[in-house]
Amino acid sequence: MVLPNTWQRFLDETGGMSRFTGRFFSQAFKPRYEFSEFIRQCFIIGYKSLPLVGLTGFIMGLVLTMQLRPSMISYGAESQLPAMVGIAIVREIGPVITALIFAGKIGSSIGAELGSMKVTEQIDAMEVSGTNPFKYLVVTRVMAATFMLPVLVILGDAISLYGSYIGVNIRGVTSFDLFFKQVFDALSFDDFFPAFIKTYFFGFAVGIVGCYKGFNSNKGTEGVGRSANSSVVVSSLLIFIIDLLAVQIIDLFGLN
Amino acid sequence: MQAEETILEELKPTRLPGKEMALSITHLYKSFGDNHVLIDFNLQLNRGENVAVLGKSGSGKSVLIKCIIGLLKPDKGSINILGRDIEDLSLRELDEVRTRVGFLFQSNALYDSMTVRENLEFPLRRHWIKLTTAERNEKVTEVLKNVGLVHTIDMLPAELSGGMRKRIALARTLILEPEIILYDEPTTGLDPITGKEISNLIMELGEKYNTSAIIISHDINCIHRTADRIVMLIDGKCYADGTYDALKNNNDIKVKQFFE
Ligand SMILES: Nc1ncnc2c1ncn2[C@@H]1O[C@H](COP(=O)(O)OP(=O)(O)OP(=O)(O)O)[C@@H](O)[C@H]1O
Ligand SMILES: [Mg+2]
Numbered sequence: 001m002v003l004p005n006t007w008q009r010f011l012d013e014t015g016g017m018s019r020f021t022g023r024f025f026s027q028a029f030k031p032r033y034e035f036s037e038f039i040r041q042c043f044i045i046g047y048k049s050l051p052l053v054g055l056t057g058f059i060m061g062l063v064l065t066m067q068l069r070p071s072m073i074s075y076g077a078e079s080q081l082p083a084m085v086g087i088a089i090v091r092e093i094g095p096v097i098t099a100l101i102f103a104g105k106i107g108s109s110i111g112a113e114l115g116s117m118k119v120t121e122q123i124d125a126m127e128v129s130g131t132n133p134f135k136y137l138v139v140t141r142v143m144a145a146t147f148m149l150p151v152l153v154i155l156g157d158a159i160s161l162y163g164s165y166i167g168v169n170i171r172g173v174t175s176f177d178l179f180f181k182q183v184f185d186a187l188s189f190d191d192f193f194p195a196f197i198k199t200y201f202f203g204f205a206v207g208i209v210g211c212y213k214g215f216n217s218n219k220g221t222e223g224v225g226r227s228a229n230s231s232v233v234v235s236s237l238l239i240f241i242i243d244l245l246a247v248q249i250i251d252l253f254g255l256n
Numbered sequence: 257m258q259a260e261e262t263i264l265e266e267l268k269p270t271r272l273p274g275k276e277m278a279l280s281i282t283h284l285y286k287s288f289g290d291n292h293v294l295i296d297f298n299l300q301l302n303r304g305e306n307v308a309v310l311g312k313s314g315s316g317k318s319v320l321i322k323c324i325i326g327l328l329k330p331d332k333g334s335i336n337i338l339g340r341d342i343e344d345l346s347l348r349e350l351d352e353v354r355t356r357v358g359f360l361f362q363s364n365a366l367y368d369s370m371t372v373r374e375n376l377e378f379p380l381r382r383h384w385i386k387l388t389t390a391e392r393n394e395k396v397t398e399v400l401k402n403v404g405l406v407h408t409i410d411m412l413p414a415e416l417s418g419g420m421r422k423r424i425a426l427a428r429t430l431i432l433e434p435e436i437i438l439y440d441e442p443t444t445g446l447d448p449i450t451g452k453e454i455s456n457l458i459m460e461l462g463e464k465y466n467t468s469a470i471i472i473s474h475d476i477n478c479i480h481r482t483a484d485r486i487v488m489l490i491d492g493k494c495y496a497d498g499t500y501d502a503l504k505n506n507n508d509i510k511v512k513q514f515f516e
Contacts, residue, residue: 113369125365128325129379129432130351 061163114214149203
């Protein structure tokens, strides 16, 4: 059977990425552990995306609040504004927006970095000098992305809520204490926890896709650009797919 | 008549009495689909010897050297490095053998996110874990002195010229004091004067650290200067094997064309 070209490529990519993920799990938990490189990557990955995550989070909180206000007023529920925004941010907007920013910033930089290392034979050089490049480059980056994104999401959520507090106070007056009391009264553990867990999967997806694209980069500078670009596209798409799966699973277990 | 002496039908072991074998390749086959690159290739390298592999572009020289170090998997045949068959080794044992073999890439393959110092320290930090910072600095300065580039220590590879990068790559290859060094076209892409300097450096350092080397090249001047023995890779086989002078005076048409 001859499949159309795009389908063939899609299946090839899916297969390649699954094998890459399998290789990750078979190597990640065996010594030698690249602990210091992992810590260095955590710092780079977390620190690099912090300003962007903070800024977008703040703007999202502020804008969301201002956009929702007229509708809330028309329902006569203006006092519910902090609760409403809090739930939206913690359950959905915070994790997804942060993950997308993360994919744009970190996914592309991992893809480009490993891609250029690949085409200039630096990865071969590492292997030849007796260092396992998969462990040293891939495992550390994927782990760092997996563990740093949840931290960034929590920070992003906090900054978003602060943005929302500012938004509430543009037209009305609500004290800081009252605002956050209203937010936290509306939130329960079930709002926070599933949303938090799914961010680990988002981070993992961004790391794996970036590393896979970089490691399989084609020759030439064009190949490096394409790796960077397609790692952003594919990981953003995966974030939405994981989000869709997560909401189904949460629903199934009756956690919402 | 001389042609018959140097062209090998069946490989005779070139192992000299009293000399230890550093590397031996026997009956090596490697193809990519229908492209049969290496067909029954044989090579022996004794300790302290420099062997040049000469062949046309695309004849499979880089494939050969990548098979030796395990970056490519041969289809058939065995490769023995320092007394160990590399296909029998576990990953960890292979890594250990690799620290005793240096590889100079044609493209240098310097880590371009790291400074010269970090490039040189990388293998030390990975394999000579017990070194103190002072000892590490000393070692880095020593190899940089050998290649005459101490002042570049805090520069990035992007800030260096092609010849300088080649020297730094050479320094990085030498830093773990390998017993065998594989050079993939060390002078290609350099001007003749710099090429000559690199050739001299290869000779000098080889003597200083008492290494054996395989030098892949089509630069006949570099080969003349550095190699004790030349192996010609033609049609995937070891076509001829001999000293520079023996091959230069050879009348075989395929051998002759390299010396014109
Ligand atoms: N990874 C690979 N996949 C498929 N074919 C390859 C691969 N590597 C090399 N080849 C093929 O093997 C042949 C020999 O290539 P190789 O790079 O060894 O040549 P070379 O002798 O080093 O040439 P040059 O002097 O130009 O560097 C070429 O025909 C090349 O197309
Ligand atoms: Mg080559």
